[in-house]
Amino acid sequence: MKNIRLTHGALIAAMLAAGAAHAGTLTIESWRVDDKALWEDVLIPAFQKSNPGVQIKFSPTAPTEYDSALQARLTGGSAGDLITCRPFDKSLDLYKKNYLEKLDGKAGMQNFPASAKVAWQTDDGKDTFCMPMASVIHGFFYNKKIFKDLNLQPPKTVADFQKVAEAVKKAGKTPIALGTADQWESSQIVFTGIGPNYWKGEEGRKALISGKAKFTDPQYVAVWEEMAKWAPYLAKGYSSQTYGDTQNLFASGRAAMVPAGSWDIGYYNQQGVDFGAFPPPVQKAGDKCYISDHTDLGIGVNPKSKNKGDAYKFLQWVGSQEFADLYTNKVTGFFSLSNHLIAVKDPVAKSMIDWRKTCGSTIRLNAQILNRGEPNMETELWTVNSAVLNGKMAPKAAAERIQNGLSKWYKPGK
Template identity: 25%
Template sequence: MRQVWSHIQPSLLALLFTCALAPVAWGTQANPLVFLHYWSGPLGGGVDEMVQAYNRASPDYKVHASAFDHESFKVSIKAMLASDSPPDIFSYWAGAKVRALVAGNHLAPIDEVWNESKLYDVFPSSIANACTYFGHKYALPVTQHYVGFFYNKKIFDQYHLEPPINWEEFLATCEKLKNAGITPLALGSKERWPAQFWFDYLLLRTAGPEFRHRLMDGKVSYNSPEVAMVFEEWKSLMYADYFNSSPNLMDWTDAASMVHSGSAAMTLMGTWVIGYFQDQLKWKQETDFDFFPFPLMDRSVPATSVGPIDVMVVSRKGRNQEVNAILAFFSDPGPQMEMSSGSGALSPSRAIPPGFYTKLQRRILETIRNTPNWAFNYDLATPPEVADLGLDAFKLFLYNPKEYRQIIIELDKKAEAYFNNSAPN
């Protein structure tokens, strides 16, 4: 069912896709509703099963799922939304990215789905708030991912290492691994976004969630002692040779494969890596790999968990007469569990019984519930234009850590210019 488009230039891909979508009778067998998403390749688990479950349950209307490569999707969806034939439903990331599409009048509100299906009883208030923009519901949550350290359990067992709780223990663990000839930290930042998790957690663990929130909103400067401290700490990890060489030449799966092979011990990544370890590399949870939260750095700073929430949204210009029934179906426990099983993510729904999850997932869920704060990762927490600036800065820093102060100054100038120009008159 799933078509994966990963080797065509994104703008051409968008043109080919939109040309194929002429106005037709909605959702019939011959012309199914089009659901475009980015769950492809190593991120592809669960979505086909969820769509197939709907198509089996609906004899009259069908959904056709098409998958784009994750990076191509980010570019192509903008061109499609600007056309006259966008996809009817598509996946997206809750937070600043959805907000930007709503502000651009690209999405249709789905308050009716939330009200008629009583989704306020299904999803926690924090999740419901993440689906609300300008007073209306625009998104249906599908997965909730958590970012933490995923590590090679056999290496930790071999060297009698316990998951570190605080920063001193973390540094000692890294040093012991390095002395044993094992790269402590694997990072693949070729596509930029994996590096953001390091910035996020170093900032949240030192400056706290309130400062970080103000930074994301342009209320405080990147050229501040708090941000400088983040880059200084990050630089010290690099200069200690705790990271693999040339992280910008590797992607996240390369980093995960280093952990799998034993050439590296751990990687800071989202729970989608569970599906990659389990389905692609045939590793077993809690036997071959395990996880631990990002260690505490300052006990006076309240802890925060980081991660994205994947949602489904409806194109304003799509064929959406019957979309409500499809979204309501995807909010049910069965489809939510299908997606969770395949992706490694937690379901945002509280209707899912804890016994459904694996022991590893239950421990992650417990970690989230016991952490007082939740934050979207960097590129979902600040406007997309600023996120691009930041992701470029992180990648540049990884090439040349000693120049971080100049990198911060340039980032601050560009971010300030954006926020000043976008401020209401």
């Protein structure tokens, strides 16, 4: 009997161990290949301290291949348990195809404001299918040495910005590091970065969606008019200057300012640049400021996951104070979207997240709904914004092209 009891006990233990191993093996799908070491060395171990039985594999795919590869794995039933979510339409499409679980009411979701959830909700706001993880903020970086040598202060208004640019130009340096060869910076960093101060952030974005405003209205045309003034302050040959060239130009100390996203903080830190940041200048002193605080990535649960219990444990942890602190301080320039108070350690990152205290936050103008038709607005904005910076298209012509393209397929309220 003794041997039988031991055998029976061992069998039960083995079964429990096998069950625990199966239940606790999670795979995270992501396009953030640069974060692999962070997940494996910092984030996953931190989660496992309070959940020691859960095994997690972070399995990233190259950003350019992620969407198609993920779709194939979801269709074939081989996708991971947790899905890192693109903002808006890409993830909404996955939810409509039943590839993402509905997360309303799930533990951890209560720690995010309504504005953070918009990127991963149905158009009516009734269903939320990804937990917000992080945003990126757009603004300007400036070389502290150049500013000190020329006795300059970070500009607060558009007029200040032009005065600073003129002073740098007279000193023989490039005022603004920016190229148009890759086009996307012209749109995603410049146009949707400086634009919110003209169209009043969310007010102007939502007005376009509702049909109450058009791109040909003065508050939108004015952004292209400002961009058209930048050409004299860019480096020679900027139309063939790539994003990498722009980074090198600023990192080498040959340019005083660069319109940038917070994701670039880590790169410039590695290059040893002594730099600071300032928010997009307002039109005139006393104006309320707005920043593009763009929802960048979230995380959801695969409905076909065999480990949903552990998947939701992990999701709850992503919504915690611990995760918010770790992610914000370890992935410099990516800011938690939660309501938790975070002590940001990097000085430039701290200055950027502090803009939230005084400026209204908005997201990229065309991110929600407006990219769904043909001609595709994202593609059009890349073309139009680079053309304006290159002096090849007038501001009003740019506005008319974008509005005419939108009018071909988008009829709000119908």
